[in-house]
Amino acid sequence: MSNKGFTLWFTGLSGSGKSTLAEYLTPILKERGCKVEVLDGDEVRENLSKGLGFSKEDRDTNIRRIGYVANLLSRNGCAAVTAAISPYAAVRNEIRDLTTAAFIEVYVYAPLECVEERDTKGLYKKARSGEIKNFTGISDPYEGPEDPEVRVDTSKETIEESGQKILDYLSEKELI
Ligand SMILES: Nc1ncnc2c1ncn2[C@@H]1O[C@H](COP(=O)(O)OP(=O)(O)O)[C@@H](O)[C@H]1O
Ligand SMILES: [Mg+2]
Structure with a gap:
């Protein structure tokens, strides 16, 4: 049984497949012995970040809160899976730096x-x-990661193929 915590940080446009992959991977990670918590952007905005809007400042605050909680979870042996657009590279990097457990950015x-x-929604x-x-990709910026640990292309891969790439990375790093 693995109890190494890590943060699996998904970033991508709305509809790119972050929630789908988080949901797909959760039972697989649990089967491998991980404790898993998913912090999904849409859900977080209903509770932890309720009241925040979509200005750069509010988006950054939302992402910092998710990063803060993901760090608490992952340093305590949990697989923290985040599924929020997280459009700004600087804040993602800030969270990477504050995270004490392994941080895996998945583009x-x-x-x-x-x-x-x-147009799923x-x-x-x-x-x-x-x-x-202020919609990301249309009227608001999206800064894709330059050097993510894993990159999946959901326009070309099945959910299973994208999921497997992520699992392969985690296995390679002996996190699962
Ligand atoms: N390889 C893939 N990985 C994830 N989703 C995929 C993939 N291929 C197609 N899809 C589809 O893309 C859509 C992604 O939607 P969703 O997960 O809600 O996006 P997000 O959470 O990033 O906004 C779903 O309809 C899903 O079935
Ligand atoms: Mg989603």
């Missing part, structure tokens, strides 16, 4: 055309029409 990549076509349509302002 959940899919081209904008692909996520817009998926109908938000891109609203962003294009101007109904939603």
Whole structure:
């Protein structure tokens, strides 16, 4: 049974597959003996970050809170899986630096055309029409990581293939 904690930090555009991969990996990690907690952006915004908006400052605060909790969990032997857009590289790097357990940044990549076509929550349509302002990838920046530990391309891979890449990395680093 593994009890090494780590933070699995997903970053990517809305609809890129962060929540899907977090959900897909959770039972697999549990089977491998990990204690797992998922901090999903949408859910966090309903509780831990309730009241925060989408200005750069509020986005940074939201991400810092997620990073703070992920650090507490991972240093206590938990696999903390975060699934928030986390658009700004500087804050992601700040969290990487404060995290005492292993920090694995996973770039959940899919081209904008692909996520817009998926439009899983109908938000891109609203962003294009101007109904939603400051929408990441359309009217707000997204800074992809330059050197992530793992990069998946969900426009080309199945969920299983993307998930396996992440599991392979964790195995290679003897975290699972
Ligand atoms: N390789 C893949 N990994 C993750 N999701 C994928 C993949 N291929 C296709 N998808 C689909 O992409 C969508 C991603 O949505 P979601 O997980 O809600 O995105 P996010 O949480 O990043 O906003 C889902 O409909 C999922 O089935
Ligand atoms: Mg999501």
